Amino acid sequence: MTGAPLTVERHLEGVGLVHTRSVTFPEGLTLSCGATLAPLAVAYETYGELNAARDNAILICHALTGDAHAAGRHTPEDKAPGWWDPLIGPGRAFDTERYYVICSNILGGCAGSTGPTSLHPATGRPYGRSFPVITVADMVKLQHRLLAELGVRRLVAVAGGSLGGLQALEWGRAYPALVENVVAIGAAAALSTQALAWNYAQRQAILLDPVQGLALARAIGTITYKSDLSWRRKFGHAWASPPEERYRLDSRLQVESYLAYQGEKLVRRFDADSYLYLTKAMDLFDLQEGYPSLTAALAGYRPRVLMVGISSDFLFPPYQQKEIVRALRANKKSAAYREIISPYGHDAFLIEFDQLGYIIEEFLLGA
Secondary structure: OOOOOOOOOOOOOOOOEOOOEEEEEOOOEEOOOOOEEOOEEEEEEEEOOOOOOOOOEEEEEOOOOOOOOOOOEOOOOOOOOOOOHHHEEOOOOEEOOOOEEEEEOOOOOOOOOOOOOOEOOOOOOEOHHHOOOOOHHHHHHHHHHHHHHHOOOOEEEEEEEOHHHHHHHHHHHHOOOOEEEEEEEOOOOEOOHHHHHHHHHHHHHHHHOHHHHHHHHHHHHHHHHOOHHHHHHHOOOOEOOOHHHOOOOOOOEHHHHHHHHHHHHHHHHOOHHHHHHHHHHHHHOEOOOOOOOHHHHOOOOOOEEEEEEEOOOOOOOHHHHHHHHHHHHHOOOOEEEEEEOOOOHHHHHHOOHHHHHHHHHHHHHOO
16 A cells, blocks of 8 residues: 555444335346346445435445445344444445445345345245346346435445455446446456355255255355464364364364354355355356457446455455456556455455555545
């Protein structure tokens, strides 16, 4: 990072109590696969106020198992705020005294928006695996429909990490006249072959058993979200099982207990079929598809772009963000690269809020 430190005042109270709302579009959408999906529900939250010109909105896009609850608390008793709460609120990176911030549950999710758990209008039963295959482009189309419903005329920025970053990049491609800035963290023009392999293994686990398989898929995913250093620092080779049980096949190291816990926790709050469809959508994402090079694919890209890498991320390594910046600059587009220095791996976009907040503020206030 360059430049003098920003002096934006930090407010500790955040956005306070918030409510998740929902809107339904009876006409639905025609998807990339050719199927029509209707009706479509979208769960969303908003923070701040839309100005009279309706041009101060920022769209926040969540990652694989996220939801619309990006900031604040639903009740005073909530143990934790929304997943990007330190970045959203008065005086924060996404300043709600300046911006109207929106976050919606994505198409295919299971937290209020239409997905495999939704009821099929023809049968009255959940879609399950009869749900059509969706793409990141389909998610963005539905978000665009939501913004029109909310009266938004222009987006100051679209921002997100991981799958959320893929959505942000797709926004810049699909609606270039609507978006001023794209902020993509730990994202890529397409998943690496290694990331595709990880997703395949996770889906195969779920196809074998939706409950135990989802827990195993989460364990596999969690391994990819952290760096070797963060694993060593957190657990090393420490045992969870007592000494007298170590020579049993079911004895556990602390890292094994942690992975089991993460899997069990996700099973309680997330749908296995949503996991299948959302990871497949990630696999299908490819900014270069149909073009001879990424540079050619991004020739018509219009928004300013901030690509944020994470120094220890091996799921979406920094070279992937840098190659997007290089392709944009080859087209004389405005593109910047910043890097979060962190031992936490891909998860750093949900942990390193001080660094990320500074990077985002610097970019948006320099627009």
